[in-house]
Amino acid sequence: MGLLPLLLRGAPKRFLRASGSYRSLYESNSRRRRHGTDAAAADQAVNSRADHRPDDQMLDFPGAKAAFTSRMEFISPNAAEAVPCFRILDDLGRALDGSDIPEVDSSLAVKMYHTMVRLQTFDSIFYEAQRQGRISFYLTNIGEEALNVASAAALTKDDVVFPQYREHGVLMWRGFTLDEFANQCFSNEAGHGKGRQMPIHYGSEKLNYFTISSPIATQLPHAVGAAYGLKMDRKNACAVTYFGDGGSSEGDFHAACNFAAVLEAPVLFVCRNNGYAISTPACEQYKGDGIVVRGRGYGMTSIRVDGNDALAVFKAVSAARKLAVEQSKPVLIEAMTYRVGHHSTSDDSTKYRSGEEIAHWRSVRDPVLRFRRWLESNAWWSVEDEKELRGAARKEVISAMNQAEKKNKPPLSELFTDVYDTLPRNLLEQEATLRDTVSKNPPSLAPH
Amino acid sequence: MAQKVLVPCSSSSSCGKVQFSPSRVHTQAIAFGGELSQSSSRKNKSLALKAVAAKGETSAPVTAKSGHEILLFDALREGLEEEMARDPTVCVMGEDVGHYGGSYKVTKGLAEKFGDLRVLDTPICENSFTGMGIGAAMTGLRTVVEGMNMGFLLLAYNQISNNAGMLHYTSGGQFKIPVVIRGPGGVGKQLGAEHSQRLESYFQSVPGLQMVACSTPYNAKGLMKAAIRSDNPVILYEHVLLYNLKERIPDEEYVLCLEEAELVRPGKDITILTYSRMRHFVLQAAKTLVERGYDPEIIDIRSLKPFDLFTIGNSIKKTHKVLIVEECMRTGGIGASLRAAIVDNFWDFLDGRPECLSSQDVPTPYAATLEDATVVQPAQIIVKVEQMLQGLI
Numbered sequence: 122m123g124l125l126p127l128l129l130r131g132a133p134k135r136f137l138r139a140s141g142s143y144r145s146l147y148e149s150n151s152r153r154r155r156h157g158t159d160a161a162a163a164d165q166a167v168n169s170r171a172d173h174r175p176d177d178q179m180l181d182f183p184g185a186k187a188a189f190t191s192r193m194e195f196i197s198p199n200a201a202e203a204v205p206c207f208r209i210l211d212d213l214g215r216a217l218d219g220s221d222i223p224e225v226d227s228s229l230a231v232k233m234y235h236t237m238v239r240l241q242t243f244d245s246i247f248y249e250a251q252r253q254g255r256i257s258f259y260l261t262n263i264g265e266e267a268l269n270v271a272s273a274a275a276l277t278k279d280d281v282v283f284p285q286y287r288e289h290g291v292l293m294w295r296g297f298t299l300d301e302f303a304n305q306c307f308s309n310e311a312g313h314g315k316g317r318q319m320p321i322h323y324g325s326e327k328l329n330y331f332t333i334s335s336p337i338a339t340q341l342p343h344a345v346g347a348a349y350g351l352k353m354d355r356k357n358a359c360a361v362t363y364f365g366d367g368g369s370s371e372g373d374f375h376a377a378c379n380f381a382a383v384l385e386a387p388v389l390f391v392c393r394n395n396g397y398a399i400s401t402p403a404c405e406q407y408k409g410d411g412i413v414v415r416g417r418g419y420g421m422t423s424i425r426v427d428g429n430d431a432l433a434v435f436k437a438v439s440a441a442r443k444l445a446v447e448q449s450k451p452v453l454i455e456a457m458t459y460r461v462g463h464h465s466t467s468d469d470s471t472k473y474r475s476g477e478e479i480a481h482w483r484s485v486r487d488p489v490l491r492f493r494r495w496l497e498s499n500a501w502w503s504v505e506d507e508k509e510l511r512g513a514a515r516k517e518v519i520s521a522m523n524q525a526e527k528k529n530k531p532p533l534s535e536l537f538t539d540v541y542d543t544l545p546r547n548l549l550e551q552e553a554t555l556r557d558t559v560s561k562n563p564p565s566l567a568p569h
Numbered sequence: 570m571a572q573k574v575l576v577p578c579s580s581s582s583s584c585g586k587v588q589f590s591p592s593r594v595h596t597q598a599i600a601f602g603g604e605l606s607q608s609s610s611r612k613n614k615s616l617a618l619k620a621v622a623a624k625g626e627t628s629a630p631v632t633a634k635s636g637h638e639i640l641l642f643d644a645l646r647e648g649l650e651e652e653m654a655r656d657p658t659v660c661v662m663g664e665d666v667g668h669y670g671g672s673y674k675v676t677k678g679l680a681e682k683f684g685d686l687r688v689l690d691t692p693i694c695e696n697s698f699t700g701m702g703i704g705a706a707m708t709g710l711r712t713v714v715e716g717m718n719m720g721f722l723l724l725a726y727n728q729i730s731n732n733a734g735m736l737h738y739t740s741g742g743q744f745k746i747p748v749v750i751r752g753p754g755g756v757g758k759q760l761g762a763e764h765s766q767r768l769e770s771y772f773q774s775v776p777g778l779q780m781v782a783c784s785t786p787y788n789a790k791g792l793m794k795a796a797i798r799s800d801n802p803v804i805l806y807e808h809v810l811l812y813n814l815k816e817r818i819p820d821e822e823y824v825l826c827l828e829e830a831e832l833v834r835p836g837k838d839i840t841i842l843t844y845s846r847m848r849h850f851v852l853q854a855a856k857t858l859v860e861r862g863y864d865p866e867i868i869d870i871r872s873l874k875p876f877d878l879f880t881i882g883n884s885i886k887k888t889h890k891v892l893i894v895e896e897c898m899r900t901g902g903i904g905a906s907l908r909a910a911i912v913d914n915f916w917d918f919l920d921g922r923p924e925c926l927s928s929q930d931v932p933t934p935y936a937a938t939l940e941d942a943t944v945v946q947p948a949q950i951i952v953k954v955e956q957m958l959q960g961l962i
Contacts, residue, residue, distance in 0.1 A: 316934060316936030317935055318762070319935050336720070370692035371693055371694050372696050372697065400668070536929065540932070547930060558948075
């Protein structure tokens with residue numbers, strides 16, 4: 122490597138001497154050491170091997186192997202055209218000409234639709250529950266149902282998911298029940314999280330869905346680490362991590378992408394570019410052409426896809442997964458979508474965007490409706506089916522909510538467990554003091 | 570052990586800073602007291618500067634009907650606005666601070682008034698915009714960095730510790746970093762572990778930083794102004810549950826002293842040291858204690874780094890008993906450091922061990938009942954004070 126092939130191919134003399142490249146210096150020096158002061162003889166020995174090929178060689182810096190140019194040309198900040206966005210269905214759910222519909226049979230398609238509707242129903246009912254004061258916080262996925270469910274459907278259950286917080290549909294697809302969702306939101310003793318995390322901060326070890334942590338983009342390096350583990354174990358699985366347009370600004374995004382590419386980790390980076398990070402619109406989050414163009418910066422395969430087109434998402438994620446697992450390489454998928462709901466129940470997005478804009482995306486651009494139209498065009502779905510599903514979903518969600526609300530909150534004994542694997546002495550003491558205080562002041566402190 | 574003599578500083582600086590009589594000095598006391606900011610001449614003699622209330626005064630020294638009622642978040646905003654109007658180099662940066670007005674409305678209306686370069690919306694990267702704030706501060710601006718929640722500033726720990734805290738020192742005094750880092754922290758109402766961090770615990774070790782905690786609209790505005798005027802990097806801790814506290818504050822301009830504690834209720838039986846939200850829990854407990862015939866002296870320490878050992882010491886010399894009530898966890902919190910400082914400096918005046926009520930050493934759980942059990946409650950304060958005053962501990 123290095124300069125040796127050049128020497129063997131015969132780089133022009135002027136290049137070897139003028140560039141002063143490190144390898145030629147090294148070789149001249151080593152020759153000086155061997156031949157003593159006979160530097161001229163050493164140089165001649167090197168040069169005599171050159172057979173003077175034309176100078177179409179590559180510059181051989183350790184940082185890059187690039188052809189040289191004598192024209193100074195800055196690369197413009199954006200390409201003439203934005204990276205095109207892959208889609209299969211148009212906004213009305215009709216397959217576009219020339220589309221290659223992926224292999225989605227009626228049972229898979231209907232299952233996907235069921236999950237999207239159940240997710241949408243759960244979101245609207247639990248959002249209202251927060252408004253009524255029954256839970257303290259909620260965050261919806263409205264507008265991103267297709268992205269959630271279709272991406273999940275393209276993965277296997279062995280693929281490990283590292284979510285941000287707006288990917289409940291992925292968990293729902295994998296089999297998290299409505300009761301489990303509700304128990305977590307009500308932080309009762311049946312919840313998997315033992316009442317320790319805020320609503321919607323789900324996690325399930327058996328479903329390979331890692332517990333949500335609020336700070337943005339912290340899950341990206343985790344995903345790379347997990348992917349690296351999968352690679353070492355030679356598993357037929359990859360890591361998949363989700364984040365938003367805002368999350369791509371965090372330092373952890375850069376670190377994770379770079380590491381994944383350099384270490385060749387089988388991880389899918391799925392960016393839900395939904396246009397807003399709380400009140401910050403995408404145009405104030407970045408100045409480049411979105412997130413997809415950064416993939417090339419890291420040496421990573423990337424694609425931009427219509428996140429509201431369930432079929433396109435399904436196809437792209439399937440292909441990306443195959444690449445990641447077979448070649449052990451990361452893939453960046455930028456799914457364009459729109460955050461129809463507020464950031465969370467702590468936000469009122471009408472403060473920074475118009476009601477018309479929200480209504481437009483909620484109705485005309487609804488990804489669930491779009492997918493339904495495609496199902497109907499295949500005669501896989503009917504108006505009666507819709508009515509039945511919507512009614513059933515609503516009943517199931519409300520029932521899960523009422524059950525979860527009635528259950529007890531976690532007992533005091535769960536306050537100190539799981540901080541470590543076993544209770545250390547200081548926590549045993551604190552628990553004893555606390556129980557003593559509680560027994561003396563029952564009404565004002567937590568019941569046992 | 571040498572007798573320590575603490576005298577208030579009588580320099581021409583804009584507040585009564587603590588200065589130690591040079592002949593009797595304890596090395597550790599110097600670490601906590603002494604002059605910090607460079608002397609600044611008193612600009613406007615009509616400024617209300619006295620932070621320490623004498624017996625009978627309320628924390629906001631106004632007569633009835635004068636002054637104006639304000640909520641704490643608005644008081645912070647008022648202080649910020651006044652400083653931005655007074656000094657064109659003051660600017661704010663953070664997430665959603667501009668046209669959105671801030672997640673807690675502390676910067677509401679400022680972008681419209683001062684422009685979006687002085688009230689800068691940043692992309693989501695705490696480490697970046699904190700570093701940016703530090704860089705801007707080193708080159709002449711006075712930046713106010715807002716963390717949407719204090720817990721997120723952990724992503725900026727490197728910048729705060731290695732740069733903000735250090736660069737003035739490592740540059741040999743050439744570069745100053747007049748940055749204010751602020752945001753809501755503390756245990757809220759069911760915000761989950763990551764939104765319930767007590768960063769004062771983590772940052773208190775960093776040399777070069779000053780830390781203050783506000784607890785009322787009056788001290789919030791005064792400390793905000795003081796922090797902006799300070800040439801040191803200052804972390805201003807706000808509490809997420811105190812933003813809607815209402816109080817009547819003076820109409821005239823006032824700046825508080827960053828290094829001073831606030832005597833909230835004078836008394837003679839016991840010294841209770843507290844800050845931020847726990848101040849209000851202590852006051853609530855005090856109502857019951859007073860009814861039962863006790864006379865606690867309550868001090869809101871406000872200055873978390875350095876401690877105002879002058880005010881604290883004078884109180885301990887009077888009462889000989891001290892209880893610290895904090896929201897930090899037991900291990901490594903402000904209380905832990907304050908206890909060490911009290912033992913070092915006022916051992917001779919203590920009748921018993923300095924006591925401390927702190928939060929449990931667990932990540933703050935979300936479930937309401939568990940969360941309440943994690944932090945100190947007024948009932949516990951009453952029990953502890955009674956035990957101490959009855960000689961039971």
